[in-house]
Amino acid sequence: MPKIVVLPGDGIGPEIVASAIEVLKVVAPDLEYDEHKFGGASIDAYGEPFTAATQEAVKNADAVLLGSIGGAQDSHWNTLPRHLRPESGLLALRKALGVYANLRPIKVYEGMEHLSPLKPELARGVDVLVVRELLGGVYFDPERWINEMEGFNAMRYKKHEVERIARVAFKAAQGRRNKVTSVDKANVLEVSEFWRREVVRVRESEYSDVALNHEYVDSVAMLLVTNPSRYDVIVTENLFGDILSDLGAVLPGSLGLMPSASLGDGAGLYEPIHGSAPDIAGQGIANPTATILSAALMLRYSLNRPEAADRIDAAILRALNENPTKDLGGSAGTQEFTQTVLQLLKET
Numbered sequence: 001m002p003k004i005v006v007l008p009g010d011g012i013g014p015e016i017v018a019s020a021i022e023v024l025k026v027v028a029p030d031l032e033y034d035e036h037k038f039g040g041a042s043i044d045a046y047g048e049p050f051t052a053a054t055q056e057a058v059k060n061a062d063a064v065l066l067g068s069i070g071g072a073q074d075s076h077w078n079t080l081p082r083h084l085r086p087e088s089g090l091l092a093l094r095k096a097l098g099v100y101a102n103l104r105p106i107k108v109y110e111g112m113e114h115l116s117p118l119k120p121e122l123a124r125g126v127d128v129l130v131v132r133e134l135l136g137g138v139y140f141d142p143e144r145w146i147n148e149m150e151g152f153n154a155m156r157y158k159k160h161e162v163e164r165i166a167r168v169a170f171k172a173a174q175g176r177r178n179k180v181t182s183v184d185k186a187n188v189l190e191v192s193e194f195w196r197r198e199v200v201r202v203r204e205s206e207y208s209d210v211a212l213n214h215e216y217v218d219s220v221a222m223l224l225v226t227n228p229s230r231y232d233v234i235v236t237e238n239l240f241g242d243i244l245s246d247l248g249a250v251l252p253g254s255l256g257l258m259p260s261a262s263l264g265d266g267a268g269l270y271e272p273i274h275g276s277a278p279d280i281a282g283q284g285i286a287n288p289t290a291t292i293l294s295a296a297l298m299l300r301y302s303l304n305r306p307e308a309a310d311r312i313d314a315a316i317l318r319a320l321n322e323n324p325t326k327d328l329g330g331s332a333g334t335q336e337f338t339q340t341v342l343q344l345l346k347e348t
């Protein structure tokens with residue numbers, strides 16, 4: 001039985017994670033759950049955001065499902081030393097799992113085009129997967145300094161780092177529309193030229209059935225909002241991916257719709273991209289969609305159950321249209337929306 005470590009976290013986290021588990025229980029009844037406090041909730045109970053017991057649990061998990069962490073700006077957690085705050089738990093969790101690939105689907109759902117800042121004709125059918133390298137590049141390179149005269153960081157990629165992220169992208173494309181766009185700045189950067197060369201090599205030797213093209217990051221920044229339908233899977237390095245995935249996150253029109261997966265060689269980490277929404281926590285009105293879709297990504301990428309994931313995706317699409325939550329202009333609360341999803345799942 002696959003073992004899922006569940007970290008509800010803070011704010012709306014416990015509410016939306018409970019919804020996702022109700023949904024999982026219908027489409028994958030055999031999963032086993034091991035729930036732990038994490039982030040602020042763990043600080044209040046044990047004095048630290050990511051305890052040794054939780055670290056041990058995630059090491060033995062098949063996948064980790066996370067809600068969200070953190071408090072309001074004036075929260076008592078924000079008065080703690082930095083390494084004891086909720087956010088440091090999240091960074092430590094990502095590091096413990098060695099998740100080097102961050103996947104963010106950017107999808108404008110049918111019937112939800114009016115929420116998107118794009119014109120309806122551009123918003124229609126948008127379905128892009130951004131695969132961002134998460135553990136390398138300029139954010140992590142050990143060669144870095146700052147002094148009176150200069151600041152320095154380096155963008156460096158090793159062969160194995162490009163290889164493994166390229167594989168994630170090609171494999172994901174095979175389950176989609178079979179097309180990868182590798183994004184770089186190879187006209188000016190050697191590291192990008194190297195990145196491009198390695199991505200080409202991985203495709204030729206392992207994924208020759210997947211179409212590959214290369215585009216410059218500045219051009220993609222424009223095309224992602226003027227012609228997003230041209231993309232299937234976008235793969236890119238850490239810094240470019242950080243910027244492009246945040247840019248892409250505005251396209252669906254609500255944070256409550258955006259799931260994510262972070263993959264490494266072991267257990268994957270699945271979480272909504274939004275935070276703990278302290279302004280609406282405890283009111284029963286949070287949109288659980290992003291978390292339920294994150295659970296679907298877990299079924300797809302960590303548990304190899306694409307049919308179960310497809311069932312969730314289809315039920316969510318219908319529920320969004322039939323009984324939308326408040327952030328989408330509807331009136332359903334968290335529980336009511338979840339019940340609609342469960343009902344639709346039982347009908348399929």
Ligand code: NAI
Nearest residue numbers: 068069070071255256273274275276277279280286287327
């Ligand atoms: P946020 O994403 O929590 O909220 C931004 C706005 O979107 C709020 O008005 C909120 O009510 C709304 N919103 C977010 N998710 C929603 C949902 N599922 N349904 C309906 N409305 C939703 O960002 P904010 O307010 O900047 O941060 C709050 C806390 O969350 C902070 O402590 C921050 O550090 C933390 N945070 C945690 C993240 C994580 O766990 N990965 C990511 C981003 C922020």
Ligand code: MG
Nearest residue numbers: 242243245246
């Ligand atoms: Mg960012």
